[in-house]
Amino acid sequence: MTPAETSATTPTAMLAESPATTPTETLAETSAEVSAPTSRRGGRPANGEPVLDRAFRLLDAFHDDAPRLTLTELSERTGIPLSSTLRLALHLSRLGALERQADGTFMIGLRLLEYASLAPRGHGLRSIALPYLEDLHRATGQHVQLAVRENDEGVIVERLSTPGAGKVLYSVGGRVPLHGTGLGLVLLAYSRPEFQDAYLQRSLFLEPEHTPVTAAEVRAQLQAVRQTGIAHMSRLLPEPAASVCAPIFDRSGACAASIAVLGADGTLDSRVVEPAVIAIARAITRDLKLSGR
Amino acid sequence: MTPAETSATTPTAMLAESPATTPTETLAETSAEVSAPTSRRGGRPANGEPVLDRAFRLLDAFHDDAPRLTLTELSERTGIPLSSTLRLALHLSRLGALERQADGTFMIGLRLLEYASLAPRGHGLRSIALPYLEDLHRATGQHVQLAVRENDEGVIVERLSTPGAGKVLYSVGGRVPLHGTGLGLVLLAYSRPEFQDAYLQRSLFLEPEHTPVTAAEVRAQLQAVRQTGIAHMSRLLPEPAASVCAPIFDRSGACAASIAVLGADGTLDSRVVEPAVIAIARAITRDLKLSGR
């Protein structure tokens, strides 16, 4: 038993003693004699993860507050080893999903914009709704949002913001809960009853404050939305604000999206805004049916 | 040459010898005897293609005129075998990059909208420019476009269209040539001289008509753009139209984007539109610098 073998059991000692023998020597010896290779290069991990999943985890690493990341940051955020991160990130850059700047930082690439513009429920809907949303935006002078449901959440598809009209919690591409927001409540109110039941099974909280709500309370809200065709919501955090929301329907009569007018508390007179929101929601619904959706 | 080394040169032999005692005897026999495998299942292709490339080829299969595709259509368009197409498409659906409707058709998923909204040169720029673009849209009553350069092309990042203002060739996410369009000409005029030289090396054509243009002609146009700070372009196909375009600069003084007002021939008085385009381009430039880009 050579000293090299006994030291191999402790990885830290390995690192300290490794320069004692040259790499070529150890390799030749390990293949013949040594069962525990001291400098074992390569090797696939015990439970490999599909490349695709990893690639999308890289994309997931980017956020509103971190739209540009260095290689090391990417590696740390995803937990993927540095060399694998580099290989993947370069691959994604070749495909246009990422872009690399001169200083080496990575960012989301424009190719993804191209794909996103083909999402029927995203840009397809948006292109029809945008002129109407602009009208609503001008008329009310408040934030205007458009959202669709994806599984258990709403996704903001478009947002027209007004600098003076308070903070907006969610931005384009962002996800909103179906029960704590006006946009979500509308989407939930017009979804299939079985889906509603399943959704209301879970324990629900109003999110900035983390206040619990009962299923019965939400059901009452949904009932009100269906009766009036409109949703009123208000929140206190991060600052008092209110929203007025209405549904948009597709050709089949299913709720395709919801729109919201959102403003700082006090600046939003719901009596005034309500007819405008309803009128614009109906106009978009009509246009959606005409355009073959 | 040690025996260990010679055996190391043929790894297959090593592998073949060790499972000789393993219970896969029957399998080994069949593979040895049957030379023509009538029912040979599985097997990796001779030159496999990386999963990532295939996944993005699936996304590439979607187009403006085909935003929803069946499994068979996807398989045909990409040339990927049906079973592999299904596996991949389902995987992408799990990741949110695709969505599957009840009838089995696939479409681009909303998750990609989420990623796209993080592209600094896409949605980041867009969110700053949009209010100004709306102003320009209202004031002129014509199509308004915003584009950035990616390699040898311009990419449309935003478009506000006016139903009555003629056909628009390019939509959001679409790519425009750098020499045949006003938007592209501006992007080219303010790019690095080496890049311009390289770009002008190629044989250039004006695209709907496929008319050749010389590098000298384009150079003269670029010179005019740099002198006046604006680009005028007109095209005859598919119908007569004209555009007025101006550059947007980032903090470093490089051209970050270009904007265009585009209208049917005759409806666009460039004398009137020009000051508006310049003013809005400067306003966006100022805002871009303020917001730390």
Next chain:
DNA sequence: TCACAGCTTTCATTCATTGAAAGGAGACAC
């Protein structure tokens, strides 16, 4: 000259990926 942090390249190892084949599911015909 040394130490360090961040990025890039190498390469033996092996498991995720592969597609032909078989197995439904539904529609239309006879």
Next chain:
DNA sequence: GTGTCTCCTTTCAATGAATGAAAGCTGTGA
């Protein structure tokens, strides 16, 4: 009921694309 489509889904042996530790490289700062 049986046959024949088309379209979608599942199975599974074979294997090369994917893997990450280690070494190499580059700039920065003491």
